Amino acid sequence: MERLRAPHSRRTPTIRDVARLAGVGVGTVSRVLNGSPAVSEETQSRVRGAIEALGYRRSAAARNLSLGTRAIGVVAPFFTSPSVVERVRGVSERLAGAGYDLMLFDVETPKQRRSALGDFARRVDGLIVISLPLSDDEVAGLRRDDQPVVLVDVSHPELPHVVIDNTRGGELATEHLIAKGHRRIGFLGDSTTNAFGFTSSELRRRGYRNALERHGIARDSDLELHGRFGRAEARALAHVILDSPEPPSAIFAASDMQAIGVLEAADALGLRVPDELAVVGFDDIEMAAALGLTTVRQPLHDTGLHGAELLLRAVERGDRRTVEELEPLALVERRTT
Amino acid sequence: MERLRAPHSRRTPTIRDVARLAGVGVGTVSRVLNGSPAVSEETQSRVRGAIEALGYRRSAAARNLSLGTRAIGVVAPFFTSPSVVERVRGVSERLAGAGYDLMLFDVETPKQRRSALGDFARRVDGLIVISLPLSDDEVAGLRRDDQPVVLVDVSHPELPHVVIDNTRGGELATEHLIAKGHRRIGFLGDSTTNAFGFTSSELRRRGYRNALERHGIARDSDLELHGRFGRAEARALAHVILDSPEPPSAIFAASDMQAIGVLEAADALGLRVPDELAVVGFDDIEMAAALGLTTVRQPLHDTGLHGAELLLRAVERGDRRTVEELEPLALVERRTT
DNA sequence: ATGAAAGCGCTAACAT
DNA sequence: ATGTTAGCGCTTTCAT
Numbered sequence: 001m002e003r004l005r006a007p008h009s010r011r012t013p014t015i016r017d018v019a020r021l022a023g024v025g026v027g028t029v030s031r032v033l034n035g036s037p038a039v040s041e042e043t044q045s046r047v048r049g050a051i052e053a054l055g056y057r058r059s060a061a062a063r064n065l066s067l068g069t070r071a072i073g074v075v076a077p078f079f080t081s082p083s084v085v086e087r088v089r090g091v092s093e094r095l096a097g098a099g100y101d102l103m104l105f106d107v108e109t110p111k112q113r114r115s116a117l118g119d120f121a122r123r124v125d126g127l128i129v130i131s132l133p134l135s136d137d138e139v140a141g142l143r144r145d146d147q148p149v150v151l152v153d154v155s156h157p158e159l160p161h162v163v164i165d166n167t168r169g170g171e172l173a174t175e176h177l178i179a180k181g182h183r184r185i186g187f188l189g190d191s192t193t194n195a196f197g198f199t200s201s202e203l204r205r206r207g208y209r210n211a212l213e214r215h216g217i218a219r220d221s222d223l224e225l226h227g228r229f230g231r232a233e234a235r236a237l238a239h240v241i242l243d244s245p246e247p248p249s250a251i252f253a254a255s256d257m258q259a260i261g262v263l264e265a266a267d268a269l270g271l272r273v274p275d276e277l278a279v280v281g282f283d284d285i286e287m288a289a290a291l292g293l294t295t296v297r298q299p300l301h302d303t304g305l306h307g308a309e310l311l312l313r314a315v316e317r318g319d320r321r322t323v324e325e326l327e328p329l330a331l332v333e334r335r336t337t
Numbered sequence: 338m339e340r341l342r343a344p345h346s347r348r349t350p351t352i353r354d355v356a357r358l359a360g361v362g363v364g365t366v367s368r369v370l371n372g373s374p375a376v377s378e379e380t381q382s383r384v385r386g387a388i389e390a391l392g393y394r395r396s397a398a399a400r401n402l403s404l405g406t407r408a409i410g411v412v413a414p415f416f417t418s419p420s421v422v423e424r425v426r427g428v429s430e431r432l433a434g435a436g437y438d439l440m441l442f443d444v445e446t447p448k449q450r451r452s453a454l455g456d457f458a459r460r461v462d463g464l465i466v467i468s469l470p471l472s473d474d475e476v477a478g479l480r481r482d483d484q485p486v487v488l489v490d491v492s493h494p495e496l497p498h499v500v501i502d503n504t505r506g507g508e509l510a511t512e513h514l515i516a517k518g519h520r521r522i523g524f525l526g527d528s529t530t531n532a533f534g535f536t537s538s539e540l541r542r543r544g545y546r547n548a549l550e551r552h553g554i555a556r557d558s559d560l561e562l563h564g565r566f567g568r569a570e571a572r573a574l575a576h577v578i579l580d581s582p583e584p585p586s587a588i589f590a591a592s593d594m595q596a597i598g599v600l601e602a603a604d605a606l607g608l609r610v611p612d613e614l615a616v617v618g619f620d621d622i623e624m625a626a627a628l629g630l631t632t633v634r635q636p637l638h639d640t641g642l643h644g645a646e647l648l649l650r651a652v653e654r655g656d657r658r659t660v661e662e663l664e665p666l667a668l669v670e671r672r673t674t
Numbered sequence: 675a676t677g678a679a680a681g682c683g684c685t686a687a688c689a690t
Numbered sequence: 691a692t693g694t695t696a697g698c699g700c701t702t703t704c705a706t
Contacts, residue, residue: 033482035481051483055655057462057483057485059402059462060407060408060459060460060461060462061398061401061402061405061406061407062402063459063460064398064401064402064460065396065398065399065401065402068398069398069460070397070398071397071440079422079426079429080422080423080426082419085416085417085422086417088441089416089417089443092416092441092443093443096442096443096449101440101442101457101460102440102441102442103408103438103439103440103441104425104429104439104440104441105433105438105439106426106429106430106433112433120438122395122397122400123397123400123401123406123438124397125394125396125397144372145370146388146394148394231623231627260627261627264627286568287624290568290597290598290601292604318392
């Protein structure tokens with residue numbers, strides 16, 4: 001069943017077209033393409049001429065199939081956020097060592113989220129999902145394709161994941177503040193109903209409440225602030241509460257970026273830190289050290305490393321056990337408390 | 338010429354193996370793999386059974402070839418550095434819109450550099466090189482494969498590139514300081530002989546010198562500091578000079594991260610900013626705004642966007658003109674000057 | 675040195 | 691509903 005073809009076909013030229021035009025075999029074209037020494041000067045230039053004439057360019061996909069190249073996909077929401085970047089770095093490191101390519105998919109909209117978990121997931125040999133809580137449907141979809149997947153910074157009962165004990169982290173931060181003598185402690189975190197279903201912040205708040213309760217401190221819901229994740233929003237929220245009649249003497253922010261927003265607000269209001277306002281963050285991104293921010297450290301980079309490790313195990317050895325890897329937490333005291 | 342095959346072959350099972358075991362055609366297997374509705378319950382489960390039994394997993398590479406998926410490679414040194422991340426974000430944005438996948442290659446060692454510009458470059462349909470100055474040999478190699486390439490934040494006469502006028506940027510920063518009344522101005526940048534051949538810092542220093550000269554200020558080489566790029570190193574260097582008998586009253590740092598290091602040093606020494614020490618950075622990363630750092634802004638994100646745009650033009654329309662796209666610069670005055 | 679041909683493993687059009 | 695077959699475009703023996 002011969003398909004009709006226009007006389008001057010516009011389809012992209014293949015290695016075969018080049019071969020034909022140069023009057024050689026495809027093998028020879030492939031050789032010059034790959035710089036094999038075993039091609040005569042003359043043939044070589046004939047081939048190059050044909051390549052030029054046709055505007056030929058080799059298909060990476062075809063080459064990859066032939067060569068058996070493999071790639072891992074990393075999907076992450078807002079991958080420019082420092083914590084995500086550090087995790088990706090860990091993934092990259094492990095993958096490079098194993099000879100896998102890393103395909104990055106940034107999700108910032110619901111639509112992108114769908115592509116990432118749908119089409120994109122099928123274009124790679126394995127998937128690492130960072131900081132994006134998956135719905136049961138999404139997980140089911142991935143399992144149906146039985147695509148190897150590992151989760152980093154989010155958990156799911158049916159998928160291997162590497163996480164931290166967020167609640168415990170919230171306790172750690174709050175207890176530190178309590179030990180410093182604070183009684184009026186604010187919490188600032190992500191809005192409970194965010195577009196991506198982030199939950200870490202909520203768990204950290206739970207830890208915050210646990211700690212207060214354990215120490216007999218009544219909690220005051222006016223002191224619990226929620227906003228769209230990120231620095232700017234945090235600053236705005238903090239500004240309001242710090243400027244109120246009964247401001248907290250300390251604030252625990254659910255992430256370092258939010259803590260930095262709080263610091264900005266304090267600065268704008270002329271509040272001395274830590275004397276007039278103590279601040280604790282979460283994550284320990286590089287900037288936390290630079291700013292002297294007291295924070296709860298989680299091993300961001302290692303988390304990526306371990307996630308990649310788990311995924312490789314699944315991809316290469318078919319190991320599909322749904323382990324939960326729990327990373328350690330530590331309070332790092334610096335100059336904001 | 339039938340090749341011998343072990344009875345219990347260990348080669349990874351293909352869709353064909355599954356079809357055979359399930360007693361169906363490959364088309365049917367493909368259908369269940371892709372969730373086509375037109376497959377009877379029974380056949381479906383037979384196929385799933387075979388898949389399970391063989392431990393079959395579909396090859397992403399084969400699928401991509403068949404489907405004509407395309408990918409762009411991004412190679413960047415130390416991609417966790419904030420400025421690089423923002424550029425990558427711009428690239429990602431543009432690529433996503435065009436339906437290309439983004440393959441990320443982080444280079445932190447000479448060996449990785451070689452892989453990135455060699456094998457990796459051939460695994461993608463186009464390459465964006467960020468902040469990594471290429472040697473003529475490297476460029477020649479890329480051109481031989483005639484791989485579409487565009488450079489971002491580095492230039493080369495034979496390749497399209499999007500850059501800024503670093504020298505002018507250095508002048509801008511320095512002139513700002515001079516206008517503020519400073520005469521004893523230090524410069525802090527990357528070591529001139531760094532492993533990756535970074536040159537932006539040197540150009541910015543040239544601008545610094547130009548400005549001094551233009552205003553009749555003698556330059557003092559004791560005030561020119563060079564170290565391995567990054568915050569920590571900058572802090573150490575700044576600490577020394579600020580603690581010396583004749584410290585500068587202002588420092589122009591070749592990047593915001595280095596400027597932050599300077600700020601840390603000032604803080605450690607109890608120097609009030611900007612009264613006792615003025616600081617200007619370069620880049621305008623997000624943290625610069627948060628810290629109130631005066632800096633020379635370059636459009637990091639747009640730079641990635643434009644680079645991707647140029648590359649797509651090369652990949653899709655074969656447009657290989659070696660344009661130079663110059664991005665605008667602006668001094669953003671904040672609270673450190 | 676180089677041509678011919680056999681994969682690489684999948685998707686999709688076609689036929690039944 | 692499902693089997694068959696023709697690509698997808700390259701790399702790599704194997705022969706010559």
